[in-house]
Amino acid sequence: MNSRSPVFYSADAVRRVLNWPMVNEAVETALKAVVATPTIQDDKQQAPPYSQSHVSQPARSVTSANKEHSKMLLTMPAFVGNYRLTSNGMGDDSSAVSCSTLACKVVTSFRSNQLLQPPLPSISANILLFDPGTGELNAIMAGTDITTWRTVSASLVATKYLFFRRFGPHAERELAINVAIVGCGVQGQLHAAAMCANFKVNQLNLYNRTESKAQQLANQLEEQILKADNNCNAPNKVNIKVCSSAREAVQQVDVICVATYSKEALIQASDLRDKRSVHINAVGAGEVHFGEVAADIYEESLVYVDCMSNAEHELHGLPAPIVGELGAVIIGGSYPTEQAVTIFQSMGMASEDACVAEAVQMALASCGK
Numbered sequence: 446m447n448s449r450s451p452v453f454y455s456a457d458a459v460r461r462v463l464n465w466p467m468v469n470e471a472v473e474t475a476l477k478a479v480v481a482t483p484t485i486q487d488d489k490q491q492a493p494p495y496s497q498s499h500v501s502q503p504a505r506s507v508t509s510a511n512k513e514h515s516k517m518l519l520t521m522p523a524f525v526g527n528y529r530l531t532s533n534g535m536g537d538d539s540s541a542v543s544c545s546t547l548a549c550k551v552v553t554s555f556r557s558n559q560l561l562q563p564p565l566p567s568i569s570a571n572i573l574l575f576d577p578g579t580g581e582l583n584a585i586m587a588g589t590d591i592t593t594w595r596t597v598s599a600s601l602v603a604t605k606y607l608f609f610r611r612f613g614p615h616a617e618r619e620l621a622i623n624v625a626i627v628g629c630g631v632q633g634q635l636h637a638a639a640m641c642a643n644f645k646v647n648q649l650n651l652y653n654r655t656e657s658k659a660q661q662l663a664n665q666l667e668e669q670i671l672k673a674d675n676n677c678n679a680p681n682k683v684n685i686k687v688c689s690s691a692r693e694a695v696q697q698v699d700v701i702c703v704a705t706y707s708k709e710a711l712i713q714a715s716d717l718r719d720k721r722s723v724h725i726n727a728v729g730a731g732e733v734h735f736g737e738v739a740a741d742i743y744e745e746s747l748v749y750v751d752c753m754s755n756a757e758h759e760l761h762g763l764p765a766p767i768v769g770e771l772g773a774v775i776i777g778g779s780y781p782t783e784q785a786v787t788i789f790q791s792m793g794m795a796s797e798d799a800c801v802a803e804a805v806q807m808a809l810a811s812c813g814k
């Protein structure tokens with residue numbers, strides 16, 4: 446029997462400690478750890494050395510709660526062994542702590558929640574954290590914000606390595622970019638804010654099927670930028686434009702983030718600029734993960750995924766071969782050419798949730814919560 450009741454970390458507590466350096470470090474760690482781990486099916490593969498971080502991350506289960514598959518319950522278990530996190534997320538070794546995390550996210554995706562009065566978020570998640578030594582349930586952590594932040598963070602990491610690093614080792618700090626957000630729901634809103642908070646963004650184009658939501662996001666961002674300006678800590682001036690079509694939003698940009706439930710393609714190859722050099726974070730999961738981006742874009746793109754073994758389960762019919770895992774690019778330093786079109790096909794990994802939940806738990810413990 447459990448010696449004590451599991452701790453509950455509320456959404457408010459989680460929100461208080463979430464910040465980009467911390468989440469980006471945890472997500473980058475998970476992306477790299479997945480690459481180091483041989484797939485379970487391949488029995489000729491050696492077990493990873495004891496000193497190395499490794500991931501056990503079976504395919505997630507998907508339970509439909511209606512026949513249209515628009516109401517789904519997913520279970521996402523992961524063990525991430527022997528990895529390191531720093532107390533401030535800045536990667537400095539002096540504050541690094543060695544961690545192993547056994548976790549399972551339970552998440553629902555009910556897209557019709559947006560139609561309720563008042564609307565509820567489409568995605569709702571909790572993360573169970575177990576003692577990796579005894580298997581006992583230690584904690585239940587509100588996981589909805591973690592899901593949004595870690596997904597956005599995976600897009601940030603992908604943008605850093607698949608786009609910026611084409612232009613040099615510090616390009617993510619030096620180069621200004623134009624960004625398009627297609628879909629201004631929960632994911633699109635945080636993608637927009639995070640792109641501006643983590644990179645130098647010159648132009649931010651917003652498109653949403655219901656235009657008022659894009660306008661609302663533009664107003665919110667303008668307000669945040671004004672506040673940062675008044676506090677003299679504005680990263681740089683961002684020009685924000687609400688666009689009346691996805692085509693208009695993506696035409697002249699370097700980076701596109703698309704996060705909707707659309708089954709039909711929202712952007713086509715003819716919408717992209719002629720000289721290309723474009724990176725796309727394809728985040729949404731409609732009927733299939735890759736429905737939002739037209740096949741003719743995939744056909745000319747280099748496609749990267751978060752996890753190859755998950756891709757084998759979830760990306761049947763993807764209209765292009767997969768070049769590899771994002772983590773392998775981070776580890777190997779082999780970046781796309783300047784003119785390439787790249788797609789980060791984001792499925793979302795349980796190991797990302799596990800590492801971010803661990804970092805959140807550490808941050809809450811260090812501030813005595």
Ligand SMILES: NC(=O)C1=CN([C@@H]2O[C@H](COP(=O)(O)OP(=O)(O)OC[C@H]3O[C@@H](n4cnc5c(N)ncnc54)[C@H](OP(=O)(O)O)[C@@H]3O)[C@@H](O)[C@H]2O)C=CC1
Binds near residue numbers: 554566628632727794
């Ligand atoms: N890759 C990953 O790790 C994760 C992916 N996701 C996926 O991201 C996507 C967005 O999630 P989230 O932001 O939480 O959802 P929200 O419900 O908050 O937003 C949904 C967005 O999709 C738009 N949309 C829905 N249907 C269509 C359509 N047919 N054509 C055009 N736009 C459409 C909505 O526009 P409107 O305002 O007009 O309704 C809205 O902007 C989902 O597919 C979700 O499954 C979520 C979490 C993790």
Ligand SMILES: O=C(O)C1=NCCCC1
Binds near residue numbers: 568730794
């Ligand atoms: O990774 C996740 O978490 C999710 N991905 C797709 C949609 C539901 C949540």
